[in-house]
Amino acid sequence: MKLDDIRRDYQRQQLQRKDLAEDPILQFERWFDVAKLAELSTDPTAMVVATSGADGRVSQRVVLLKEYDQRGFVFYTNLQSRKARQLSENQQCSAHFAWLPLEQQISIEGQVEFLSDAENAAYFHSRPRASQVAAWASQQSQTISDRAHLDAQYKAREDEFASHDEIPLPPFWGGIRIKPSYIEFWQGRASRLHDRFSYQRQQDGWTLQRLQP
Numbered sequence: 715m716k717l718d719d720i721r722r723d724y725q726r727q728q729l730q731r732k733d734l735a736e737d738p739i740l741q742f743e744r745w746f747d748v749a750k751l752a753e754l755s756t757d758p759t760a761m762v763v764a765t766s767g768a769d770g771r772v773s774q775r776v777v778l779l780k781e782y783d784q785r786g787f788v789f790y791t792n793l794q795s796r797k798a799r800q801l802s803e804n805q806q807c808s809a810h811f812a813w814l815p816l817e818q819q820i821s822i823e824g825q826v827e828f829l830s831d832a833e834n835a836a837y838f839h840s841r842p843r844a845s846q847v848a849a850w851a852s853q854q855s856q857t858i859s860d861r862a863h864l865d866a867q868y869k870a871r872e873d874e875f876a877s878h879d880e881i882p883l884p885p886f887w888g889g890i891r892i893k894p895s896y897i898e899f900w901q902g903r904a905s906r907l908h909d910r911f912s913y914q915r916q917q918d919g920w921t922l923q924r925l926q927p
């Protein structure tokens with residue numbers, strides 16, 4: 715089969731204006747709850763985050779959503795990583811959820827803020843101990859000679875914290891919140907005539923509009 719012959723039609727469901735909540739965070743919650751119950755083959759919390767630094771170069775990667783509310787969408791990372799450094803230079807960010815078995819996508823655009831030490835510590839200490847050690851062991855985005863060197867770094871940190879009841883929060887690790895100004899919901903439809911609705915933040919709330927596919 716040729717690459718341009720790989721296609722499918724989307725006929726699972728439709729999305730109408732009357733079905734949408736006036737608040738996009740509530741609408742996200744509705745779809746997210748369905749995605750969790752659907753037991754997708756991919757993690758429903760996985761989102762692609764795109765960032766761009768002062769040099770204008772754009773990069774993207776998959777991170778895991780760990781919290782959301784009216785303030786925005788939170789993920790955690792090494793604050794010396796490429797994405798965190800770019801977000802320190804340019805606070806504009808976008809995120810994308812692709813729940814393809816449900817024929818649904820959600821796009822989010824907004825400005826980021828870095829979480830407080832108290833917020834970071836609360837989440838860090840809820841993680842499995844091995845993940846806490848790994849946060850100390852990996853200098854994220856930095857080059858390394860081989861896997862054995864990485865494993866050695868982990869073992870050294872594991873030994874260092876062996877007598878600690880609680881592993882301290884790394885000063886270079888924390889959370890980032892995307893504060894949305896734009897959220898789009900996409901539902902696949904037949905003949906590529908997909909349903910798309912955008913929420914644009916205004917001073918007094920959100921403006922909801924249907925978009926052409």
